[in-house]
Amino acid sequence: AQTVTQSQPEMSVQEAETVTLSCTYDTSESDYYLFWYKQPPSRQMILVIRQEAYKQQNATENRFSVNFQKAAKSFSLKISDSQLGDAAMYFCAYRRRNDMRFGAGTRLTVKP
Amino acid sequence: DTEVTQTPKHLVMGMTNKKSLKCEQHMGHRAMYWYKQKAKKPPELMFVYSYEKLSINESVPSRFSPECPNSSLLNLHLHALQPEDSALYLCASSQDPAPTPGANVLTFGAGSRLTVL
Numbered sequence: 001a002q003t004v005t006q007s008q009p010e011m012s013v014q015e016a017e018t019v020t021l022s023c024t025y026d027t028s029e030s031d032y033y034l035f036w037y038k039q040p041p042s043r044q045m046i047l048v049i050r051q052e053a054y055k056q057q058n059a060t061e062n063r064f065s066v067n068f069q070k071a072a073k074s075f076s077l078k079i080s081d082s083q084l085g086d087a088a089m090y091f092c093a094y095r096r097r098n099d100m101r102f103g104a105g106t107r108l109t110v111k112p
Numbered sequence: 113d114t115e116v117t118q119t120p121k122h123l124v125m126g127m128t129n130k131k132s133l134k135c136e137q138h139m140g141h142r143a144m145y146w147y148k149q150k151a152k153k154p155p156e157l158m159f160v161y162s163y164e165k166l167s168i169n170e171s172v173p174s175r176f177s178p179e180c181p182n183s184s185l186l187n188l189h190l191h192a193l194q195p196e197d198s199a200l201y202l203c204a205s206s207q208d209p210a211p212t213p214g215a216n217v218l219t220f221g222a223g224s225r226l227t228v229l
Contacts, residue, residue, distance in 0.1 A: 104154055
């Protein structure tokens with residue numbers, strides 16, 4: 001079974017600064033997808049960014065970017081110019097076919 | 113319409129009750145999912161329907177019974193639940209179950225918070 005590990009239960013960042021959230025995963029497959037979702041107190045799971053495993057180029061979405069290291073099975077999320085609205089629980093997720101698994105999550109606090 | 117709608121938002125039930133959670137999407141997605149999320153924990157996969165057929169059942173107790181009447185609707189029937197089943201139940205859908213670019217993003221509903229007394 002695939003496992004997803006987020007080793008940082010909590011992280012804190014000053015507004016306008018940059019923060020990196022870590023994620024590692026374990027799989028024997030070569031074809032899969034990786035995601036970062038955020039879950040604010042409203043409970044809605046919101047897609048932040050996705051990465052196809054076959055793509056070497058790191059995905060970027062505005063202030064959000066990933067560092068995807070396939071050989072190391074590492075998928076970290078960098079948030080630049082952090083905003084108060086970025087405060088949420090962030091989940092790293094692995095998907096292959098219909099099976100999607102989440103890491104334990106990292107709670108991000110943004111200080112004004 | 114780019115939403116997954118879940119009803120009810122909150123549900124309180126006794127251990128002898130029978131109730132249902134409902135999920136609806138009109139995005140043409142052909143895969144639908146139920147996840148269970150306990151407080152301060154990640155979502156845990158329960159069931160996956162692909163083209164209205166059950167494709168994944170994560171050894172969920174039979175007191176949870178999923179149903180997919182059509183490609184837009186997903187139900188979770190609840191019967192004889194235990195207090196430890198209290199949780200947030202999340203429904204999600206995706207465009208296509210196959211690993212094709214852009215088709216693998218899950219869109220989530222806001223969840224149904226269930227309390228079992």
